[in-house]
Amino acid sequence: MQDEKKLIVFPTTSSNQRSEYDRFADGHGGGQISFLMCCSRFIGLLIFILLPACETVIEIDPPEYDPELSIASNFTPDSIWSAIITRTVPVGSLSDTPSPLVSNASVSVYQGESLIDRLIYNSDRGEYVSSQGLKPRANIPYRMVVEAPGFRSVSATSMAPFPPDIADVAVMRLSNTPNVFGEIDYQVNFRLPNRPGLNYYSFFILVQYPEEGPTGLPYGPDYVYMDYDSRRWYCNFADVLNPVEVAVADDLGCAIGVLSDRIVDEPTLDFEIRFGLYEELTGSLQEGLLLVFLALSPEFVEYQASIEEQEDFDGFGQPANLYTNIEGGRGIFAGYSGAYRILDIPKFGDE
């Protein structure tokens, strides 16, 4: 455990987040108006006003790039081994590549030096799955090795942590009248033991809406937006990796919480998560809410953070490649474990 001052963050806005103002402005034809938008608008204005901009399609020979193998395998003790193997495609050759899926690869899983499973290709799912229906076990490092004709052999190592031991889960209704957004406020409390070492977690709450969708099935699941009023967790994976000192009360909410115990000295981490549900929904929810709490490998977090950085690229910084732990190739091989709790929604008068 690093001996660091407790840090807090004022997080960036991503698809995982929205602000009170977003919600407020929804009904006013607005949007998030912020400094970021102001600057972007000015830069656009600058180009418009000052410069008779011209775009010309030109031929640029990008640096030589040979296709590589890519692995997509996030494994968990809850599911059998699986992996999607694809090839990368150089710019300019997309039309020559009908599908990036690689179906003739040899995909092996090792525990130490022992081969424990060889995955076979399932053409219906377009992925390789365990030939024996084996599932990974927690806290055991595994190595996946992939070989395919015409490509360099690739490999990666990761481990699924033990599932998180969330305890003392309780939900309470905070108000009996809807707030200005038409929502009833709730709070879910739970507790997480602080394990030794550096551990990463993610959590979210899912709701199954009752309305039928185009398929005749209920919409959902969908995320519940949680009020971001804690400094114990973050709304982005990138912020967990770069915990930074900042700010103050804010009005952001987000659907996925992410945290590490890097700066926690207490034996347990206590959570009080507030969220709002539309009044008219709460009475008709059949399944309640599902609290999902995941323990993540560092590779999982690094990869997720790099997706956020790529998605947030605004042209001002440098475009970044996705994180990869695949030696000789690209993609991700990362373990995680989950714990799940059904949350019953307290009705009016329950508390």
Place this chain on the structure above:
Amino acid sequence: MSKISIAMVIIGCGLCLPVAFGQDGTITVSGTVTDSETGELVVGAALYVAAQDVGGTTNQYGYYSLTLVGDSVRMVVSHVAYTPQILTYSSQEDLVLDISLVPSTLALGELEVTATAESSLQTTQMSAISIPVKDVENLPSILGETDVLRIIQLLPGVQSGVEGSTGLYVRGGGPDQNLYLLDGTQVYNPSHLFGFLGTFNSDAIKDVRLLKGGFPARYGGRLSSVIDLTMKEGNMKRFAGTGSIGFLASRLTLEGPIKRDRASFLISARRSYADLLIRPFLPGDEDFGYYFSDLNVKTNVVLNPKNRIYLSGYWGADRLHSRYEYSLGDEDRESLSWSNLTATARWNHIFGARLFSNVLVGYTNYALLVQGKYRYTSDNVANIWEDRYESGIQDLHARVDLEFIPSSNHSLRFGVGAQQHSFLTGAYEEIYRVGNAITDSTASPNRRTNGSEFQVYIEDDWRLSSKIRLNLGVHVSSFLIEGRTYFSVEPRVSALWNLNSRTSVKASFAYMQQYIHLLATTSGLSLPTDLWVPATAKVQPQRSLQVAGGVVRTLFDGMFELSVEGYYKKMNNLIEYEEGADYFDTVFGGTWEDRVEAGRGLAYGGEIFFQKKSGRTTGWVGYTLSWSRRKFDKINNGRWFPYRYDRRHDASVVVSHEINSRLDISATWVYGTGQAVTLPVGYMVSAPHLWDSINSWGSRLSEYDIQSSRNGARLPAYHRLDIGLRMHRTMRRVRRTLSVGAYNSYSRRNAISIITERDEDGDLIFKKFSILPILPSISYQLSF
């Protein structure tokens, strides 16, 4: 013993020698050199006594001092903008000799220039170029605005940034590694119009000097260059003025004596007017516009022959604003503004024929302000969202510089200085009001940081023999910030070996330390949002070590000069945003220190500079072959990568020709290897973000671009031809000049960046985004 320690020992020995070897039987001739028409002090005038092979130049204050043997002397005084003057005098005592030079309104081709000047053949200073403002005015401009920074970009070893910008990248260094001094006070962001125009109004500037290596000990605080600008003092003889109208802006300069030959003033103002022109065409409920303006003021007073005081100031600002009005009084207002303010007070005092002093007190402030106000009405209640972002830097500084000439073989300079910096590294605040009640507010933490910087230096220009000269010096500095003290001992050595009367060989060594960094976007745009930040307890000062060597040769009796130089520069503790981070992360996502990486830089190359300095046709050809690379542990997998402005070939041809006294033409052509950029090289599909994988529209795979290695691709080569023509006519003492020209006259579509789009197959195609086609210009100037 380290290289730096060895250099220090050599320098230490050298600095002790002047006292030990002071000569007897000599006299000292000292004084000032001024312009005969205006009384302006002449910077860089050369004085040369051929019989004794002794020479010198006037300093920034027009002062000189020569120690000579014998009582009868023939001295030649020259400057490229003036008619050379030969003075013969006889004296057995120290002599104060103030000299007036007559401006050379005619070509100098017929005049004797051979061996009259202490040209670059005789000075130890290498990698230095002085640019008379007259030369700047003769060359093509952009939209009629003469720009000294744009001329500096045409010199070898200096790379320009993106198309049109005035950013300077000197010998592989970054834009923050240039020290812009205006009358001795630093200017942090010397750009108008988002970097497309320099802040320095050429009407108010007298002299520009660029140093890109071989830095004397008196300079410090930057790794790559010094751009030393001296403002005009104001005409001491008569009231004069200059006014001009151009496409982009208008200028007016007035100057004159407050008391003839004793005190003068200068005031020069400039403003763009695109905002005023566009306003009548905007709908009544809209307003947006942009303008820049600047103001230079200066006064100087000759208290007596030994004391002179200068007060000067500069203010420049840019403002971009917009306003949209809706019903019920609702509106959006936004503005982005940035400004520079400098104020300088200087006192020159001549203690005697051999000791000159300058005391300077100055203030500089660079400030950026972005603010927005958004008002909308809901249920008859006004909802107001206001946000505000500020950053900037303020300095208060003082220094004392002394020049002491103990003998004809030594010229000592020494001094001390102190700066108090105050950095505001991005403060953000937003307030949300419903009616009159504040319902929500957010503010970033206090981000003002103070730092104190101190310098002391000594240097000796030591003439070992008639053929060998050394400049030995040491610059010592310290920086106090956040309880941390940085200390730096920086040896500086320059050497000159005259092979013959036409050829010299030079070499230099300079160790530099810089206590501030500029966190700039990597888009290549020079945006005012670039953030000045100090070295802190976490982030170390930048350091560099540069060695350079070269040969200077004059040709055709000094009409031409050829300079060939090579350099090798190592830089440490450079900072860049970490992978994926950018400026906006430092606004919303915490402190800048958490989002930067420190790394190394390496630059080396060769430069050829071939000048024609006199005659009706003047100009130069410059060529640079260079490499500039960077290495950061967490960027590009820790591998070396090209700096964005790594430009293998960079060439410029600059020609100005005076057809007759009424007409002159000029042209500049530049060529540069395309900028290094990061581009997508392929695609991949891989696991999606957790957000996308779980919810109802989740997918198992997402598509991502694969980027090249950092700056692993190149934009197409850059080239451009600018042309200009000026017609002059003088009627009743009023000189009228009509200037027409064209920037990028063959409308080369130079790429500022590459945009990627998808074709019908979904494959990426690259689009070149170019911003400046041919830009014709016309301006009209009156001067009296």
